[in-house]
Amino acid sequence: MVKVQLTSRSPLLKSHLREANERLLLNMIRQNADLSRADIVRITGFSASSVTYIIKRMIKAGLVCETPSNRPARVGRQPLTLRLKPEALIAAGVEILGTGARVITADLHGNFLAQRFVPWELDHIVFLVRVRDAIRALTSNLGGRNLLGVGVSLPGSIDRANGRVIAAENLGWFDVDAGGILSQGSSVSFYYGNDAHLGALAERWFCEPGTRPLENFVYVILRQGLGTGVMVDGSLLRGATGEASEFGHTTLFADGRRCLCGSVGCWEEYASQRALERLFAEKAGLSNGSAEADAEQIIRLAREGDRRALSVLEEVAGYLGMGFANINAALNPEAIVVGDYLASAWDLMKDWVWDTLRSRAPQRQVRLLRIFPSRHGADSTLLGTVALVLSTFFNPSAESRPAA
Ligand SMILES: [Zn+2]
Structure with a gap:
């Protein structure tokens, strides 16, 4: 029942089996709100004495x-239910943004215990060393609690095995050894992920309590660029080199705008936050691309009835609907989860998005598709870094684990 990854020449160590069994039971306790020792014996087939030994x-x-269970006692003693102590195991998370880095520690439920912000520096080495210092400051004294690892969200194309940023056009980072600098001198495990992939992981791992986690869905991140994280049958779609699901760089217009990636007409040039701000400036006759207002201000103006803001949101909603139709055609997801500015303006834009989508996608699929804002708001990616660490600890054989 318990898989332990050993090479043919590795001795079968008792400690490996014990650790695997402990994680199996911890994961069962995590996933079940009211689980007793007797339940574990029944489900796993382990002997009662083995379960007692591991639980002790x-x-x-x-x-x-x-703690006492809510279930009624059948005979004699009140049954006991097992619970994880949420703060017994800690994960650290780092999100690299265009404005700086957010660094947090969190418990098993994703509650942030401490956080810091490191402002952006043009010199990436200076910046990453300051982020490393912030990680150390937050994790140096955890009061005896176990730090499971550090999850790091990196933008653009990355090598997940070592945290090297291959190309992050929006940051101007090319071949930057972010992982090497952040983890230098640390004995803790570091795990790396793309921001959009981690947003998808957060949606699944920290889903609404009592609801079924989504199995087939796409998480859409809309910032300086437009990223997508695709979950297929409960596993992240990674592709041959870990760079799958870059829908932001699929072509919307053959003779469209030049994209930072080198191509033309990419979806992110029409639907990202950067695109929204640029279109708003262009409608005022500012052709140099300088942003006249940021997305938050544009959305506020639209709510006040500003016609230019409303027309820009309508135009961008059409581009979003075209992209969502492409996603729907490629993946047939049960849901598209949206973040960032689109989440905060979804009530304003959803009818326009749906109008475009319905005009381009099969009605039988559109009827089943749901589109809704992420429940995690601006914390989606950071929660994804926590989920990355936790999923590796609780379920190391899962496909959604980071590279070994
Ligand atoms: Zn592109």
């Missing part, structure tokens, strides 16, 4: 506790 070890280590 975990209680002694401060990972789990037993």
